[in-house]
Amino acid sequence: MSTQHNIDVDVVVVGAGFAGIYATHLLRTKNNLTVQGFEKGSGVGGTWFWNRYPGARCDAESIVYSYGFDDEIQQEWTWSERWATQPEILEYANFVADKLDIRQYYRFNTEVASITWDEETATWTTTTADGATTVSKYVITAVGCLSASQVPNFPGLADYRGEVHHTGAWPHEGVDFTGKKVCVIGTGSSAIQSIPKIAEQAEHVTVFQRTATFTVPARNRPLGVDEMALVKAAYPALREHAKTTVAGVIVKQPIGSALELDDATVRAELDARWASGGPSVMNAFTDTMTDMEANQITAEYVREQIRATVKDPATAALLTPDAYPIGTKRICVDTDYYETYNRDNVALVSVREHPIERIGSRGPVVDGVEHDCDILVMATGFDAITGPLLRLNITGREGLPLSEAWAEGGKSYLGLSVAGFPNMFTITGPGSPSVLTNMIVSIEQHAEWITDALLALEEQGIDTIEATPEAQEGWVSYVNEVANTTLYPQAASWYMGDNIPGKARVFMPYAGGAHTYRSICEDVAGAGYRGFALSSRDRAPKVRVPVA
Ligand code: NAP
Numbered sequence: 368m369s370t371q372h373n374i375d376v377d378v379v380v381v382g383a384g385f386a387g388i389y390a391t392h393l394l395r396t397k398n399n400l401t402v403q404g405f406e407k408g409s410g411v412g413g414t415w416f417w418n419r420y421p422g423a424r425c426d427a428e429s430i431v432y433s434y435g436f437d438d439e440i441q442q443e444w445t446w447s448e449r450w451a452t453q454p455e456i457l458e459y460a461n462f463v464a465d466k467l468d469i470r471q472y473y474r475f476n477t478e479v480a481s482i483t484w485d486e487e488t489a490t491w492t493t494t495t496a497d498g499a500t501t502v503s504k505y506v507i508t509a510v511g512c513l514s515a516s517q518v519p520n521f522p523g524l525a526d527y528r529g530e531v532h533h534t535g536a537w538p539h540e541g542v543d544f545t546g547k548k549v550c551v552i553g554t555g556s557s558a559i560q561s562i563p564k565i566a567e568q569a570e571h572v573t574v575f576q577r578t579a580t581f582t583v584p585a586r587n588r589p590l591g592v593d594e595m596a597l598v599k600a601a602y603p604a605l606r607e608h609a610k611t612t613v614a615g616v617i618v619k620q621p622i623g624s625a626l627e628l629d630d631a632t633v634r635a636e637l638d639a640r641w642a643s644g645g646p647s648v649m650n651a652f653t654d655t656m657t658d659m660e661a662n663q664i665t666a667e668y669v670r671e672q673i674r675a676t677v678k679d680p681a682t683a684a685l686l687t688p689d690a691y692p693i694g695t696k697r698i699c700v701d702t703d704y705y706e707t708y709n710r711d712n713v714a715l716v717s718v719r720e721h722p723i724e725r726i727g728s729r730g731p732v733v734d735g736v737e738h739d740c741d742i743l744v745m746a747t748g749f750d751a752i753t754g755p756l757l758r759l760n761i762t763g764r765e766g767l768p769l770s771e772a773w774a775e776g777g778k779s780y781l782g783l784s785v786a787g788f789p790n791m792f793t794i795t796g797p798g799s800p801s802v803l804t805n806m807i808v809s810i811e812q813h814a815e816w817i818t819d820a821l822l823a824l825e826e827q828g829i830d831t832i833e834a835t836p837e838a839q840e841g842w843v844s845y846v847n848e849v850a851n852t853t854l855y856p857q858a859a860s861w862y863m864g865d866n867i868p869g870k871a872r873v874f875m876p877y878a879g880g881a882h883t884y885r886s887i888c889e890d891v892a893g894a895g896y897r898g899f900a901l902s903s904r905d906r907a908p909k910v911r912v913p914v915a
Pocket of ligand 1: 425426427513519534552554557558560575576578697718723747861
């Protein structure tokens with residue numbers, strides 16, 4: 368435990384999702400540091416606490432989208448379906464929070480208003496919305512990548528007479544669509560999961576689509592007792608294997624280059640993966656995400672499925688994506704999405720040529736037509752990755768707000784540490800693999816790396832750790848370089864910040880693979896935290912080694 372006297376706690380942790388739960392657990396049990404956690408919601412679960420819209424499920428399979436650090440937890444918990452529902456994942460988060468007795472370290476219903484570095488005392492002051500302050504030596508942000516909901520600035524929205532719900536801030540009591548006319552804006556993952564469920568209940572659903580989306584069938588199914596028993600027996604090996612993969616998941620490996628394999632082999636592979644369900648079609652070939660011609664082979668395959676499923680040719684044409692390479696906007700995983708457009712009570716309105724002009728008192732207005740609805744569902748996404756961090760109003764050295772440091776995009780060393788923001792760590796921050804991987808695997812790796820670093824530093828009497836500007840620049844360039852070897856930058860996506868007006872256009876996650884990233888982080892730690900400035904308050908900086 369720290370010997371600093373002017374602090375309330377050693378560490379402030381922001382967020383009680385999977386990242387905050389595990390980081391807090393490690394800080395208490397491994398580091399023996401005092402922790403104050405803050406959570407805006409009334410309970411744990413993070414993204415799964417807020418995204419309670421109908422049909423919400425994880426697009427990573429439940430047996431891998433779960434913690435691997437504790438065998439007791441994984442042996443006691445039993446998943447009921449291949450792709451877990453939001454309620455089941457939230458129940459799991461609560462189960463883990465109970466097991467680890469984690470809630471005692473958190474103040475719930477408590478939003479962080481600002482976090483400010485004090486140069487004199489080398490401490491952070493976290494101010495919450497209720498005006499209370501907490502002084503700490505370290506701050507760890509565990510705010511997730513997709514927690515800052517984004518509602519477009521539609522004129523007239525305030526005067527709309529019906530209910531408005533964003534998928535990312537869904538009412539806990541649910542929304543009853545029975546007998547209601549519903550308009551859904553957006554066709555990303557949240558819309559694609561919720562539209563079929565809403566359509567089952569509502570009198571009528573109108574979907575407003577700006578960009579047609581590629582989605583693949585989940586082929587969800589129950590996990591039987593015998594299957595779960597096998598998984599439980601294999602868990603230690605499965606977890607170790609997941610760490611060695613690009614995305615931290617267990618998927619069938621690519622069979623080769625789509626351009627080099629013969630057509631029949633390519634077709635058979637896509638057929639098999641389409642039939643088995645989930646996003647593994649994206650992983651069928653080595654060059655899907657790096658070569659446009661190869662990409663179009665998989666894209667065309669999915670387009671064919673859409674045309675074969677949607678009965679009305681005009682609707683099928685509108686639903687067929689042509690604006691970006693498949694996978695460069697996150698692939699969606701659905702249950703009966705395309706089939707839903709065969710229902711009589713579902714209509715699709717393209718807002719590609721004619722954007723939503725305004726929200727009238729009765730509903731969205733497109734091309735002069737007001738679409739009457741009782742409930743307006745905003746499935747309009749998030750200010751991703753940097754948004755949740757910027758909303759914390761963090762100010763670093765010399766009074767520099769994070770918003771200014773990041774005016775040209777989220778700059779960070781390893782996605783873990785920002786130059787000018789000492790003793791602050793960002794779990795799954797910009798420049799780390801985060802959203803391109805199984806988030807729980809990436810969260811575990813970050814929480815373990817950060818708490819190992821704190822252990823080493825505390826033992827050596829180091830007071831501050833901070834990315835050097837040189838190391839940060841080097842990492843940002845490398846992240847961009849890697850992104851530019853892929854097709855990702857070719858889409859207007861939230862990965863690139865395109866969905867937020869005025870946001871810098873930068874590919875935010877590290878696309879080099881979770882396995883590669885893990886070994887880079889291990890290497891940095893092994894080299895005495897290369898690229899970090901480490902200093903003691905009574906001495907000049909001890910180590911200042913630029914990144915190799
Ligand atoms: P999203 O992918 O960003 O989709 C937002 C949708 O709203 C897009 O279709 C977008 O159109 C549309 N939109 C935004 N502003 C608009 C405007 N002014 N007019 C018309 N349309 C507008 O958001 P999301 O669906 O919430 O998903 C975000 C991410 O969360 C996913 O990519 C995924 O990583 C994660 N997620 C995962 C799951 C899962 O695990 N299964 C489920 C839900 C979400 P454009 O495409 O034209 O911008």
